[in-house]
Amino acid sequence: MILRVGEGLNTLLHLHHQRLVRADRGAHGRGSNRTGRGGGDVVLRVPPGTVVRVAGDEKIIGDLVDEGQEMVVARGGRGGRGNARFSTATNRAPRTAEDGQPGEQFELDLELKMLADVGLVGLPNAGKSTLLARVSAARPKVADYPFTTLEPYLGVVQAVDDELRTLVMADIPGLIEGAHDGAGLGTQFLRHVERCPVLAHLVDLADPTSVEGRVDTIRGELIAHEEPLETRPWVLVGTKTDAVGDREATLAELAEVAEGYGVAWRSISAVTGEGIDRLVGVLFEMIEGAKER
Numbered sequence: 001m002i003l004r005v006g007e008g009l010n011t012l013l014h015l016h017h018q019r020l021v022r023a024d025r026g027a028h029g030r031g032s033n034r035t036g037r038g039g040g041d042v043v044l045r046v047p048p049g050t051v052v053r054v055a056g057d058e059k060i061i062g063d064l065v066d067e068g069q070e071m072v073v074a075r076g077g078r079g080g081r082g083n084a085r086f087s088t089a090t091n092r093a094p095r096t097a098e099d100g101q102p103g104e105q106f107e108l109d110l111e112l113k114m115l116a117d118v119g120l121v122g123l124p125n126a127g128k129s130t131l132l133a134r135v136s137a138a139r140p141k142v143a144d145y146p147f148t149t150l151e152p153y154l155g156v157v158q159a160v161d162d163e164l165r166t167l168v169m170a171d172i173p174g175l176i177e178g179a180h181d182g183a184g185l186g187t188q189f190l191r192h193v194e195r196c197p198v199l200a201h202l203v204d205l206a207d208p209t210s211v212e213g214r215v216d217t218i219r220g221e222l223i224a225h226e227e228p229l230e231t232r233p234w235v236l237v238g239t240k241t242d243a244v245g246d247r248e249a250t251l252a253e254l255a256e257v258a259e260g261y262g263v264a265w266r267s268i269s270a271v272t273g274e275g276i277d278r279l280v281g282v283l284f285e286m287i288e289g290a291k292e293r
């Protein structure tokens with residue numbers, strides 16, 4: 001039984017309904033010179049970023065990252081040897097053959113922790129998927145209701161001045177208060193940003209409620225998450241500047257919130273394109289900074 005990192009796979013959903021995976025059985029050895037045949041390999045495709053553990057055990061036995069990377073998770077039993085293998089000088093036609101051995105079997109936990117450079121976080125409707133669609137070829141669904149995105153998406157973003165410089169951006173479902181405790185789509189998705197060296201925190205500027213309150217809600221969730229996301233470098237991104245009511249006051253509030261947290265901020269509109277290139281530039285700088293560290 002082999003796990004192999006498959007091209008273009010982003011999720012483990014294809015395994016969700018296939019809980020039991022069994023390789024072909026081999027056969028026992030037999031008379032008339034027949035060795036039992038071995039069972040065939042079963043290859044399960046998994047997305048890059050799949051972490052493998054034996055069920056109930058914390059220890060990671062595999063971390064599948066690279067395209068095509070493989071891991072043998074269970075070995076098949078040896079086929080039984082046929083009677084010819086038992087022949088000796090005095091017994092040319094032995095009647096002995098061997099039984100095949102059973103293969104290994106156990107329960108595995110597969111967990112996907114995506115590998116992206118930038119993780120987009122924010123409340124539902126903040127404009128995360130719209131941004132990803134704007135800057136990459138990824139096409140996550142966009143709609144004006146919360147929890148449009150139900151599974152993570154990855155997109156490759158090219159630098160504005162150099163198409164060979166790329167970064168991977170991850171769009172995850174919107175977070176809500178209590179996410180770290182499992183509210184909404186919760187921790188399921190927070191863990192996808194655990195490995196992102198940089199986070200972009202999106203906040204909807206067209207929403208008339210307090211920017212500070214909404215940013216604090218998401219920060220609170222990142223801090224309460226079991227893995228330390230609190231110290232992860234991040235940039236505060238105000239979205240939908242084309243639809244904001246009092247532009248000046250709102251941008252001032254955004255700047256103040258960013259200053260309070262001691263982080264950089266940008267404002268963007270996915271509709272007019274305002275601020276998008278500059279944001280992408282900032283993200284590249286932050287990732288390079290994080291890699292140096």
Ligand SMILES: Nc1nc2c(ncn2[C@@H]2O[C@H](COP(=O)(O)OP(=O)(O)OP(=O)(O)O)[C@@H](O)[C@H]2O)c(=O)[nH]1
Binds near residue numbers: 130142146147173
């Ligand atoms: N006017 C305007 N609308 C925007 C902009 N960006 C996103 N929207 C709209 O905001 C709504 C939500 O956008 P999404 O990208 O689906 O938001 P999301 O953060 O991915 O939401 P979830 O997947 O539910 O977490 C959609 O109706 C978008 O068209 C923008 O720059 N300007």
Ligand SMILES: [Mg+2]
Binds near residue numbers: 149
């Ligand atoms: Mg979305």
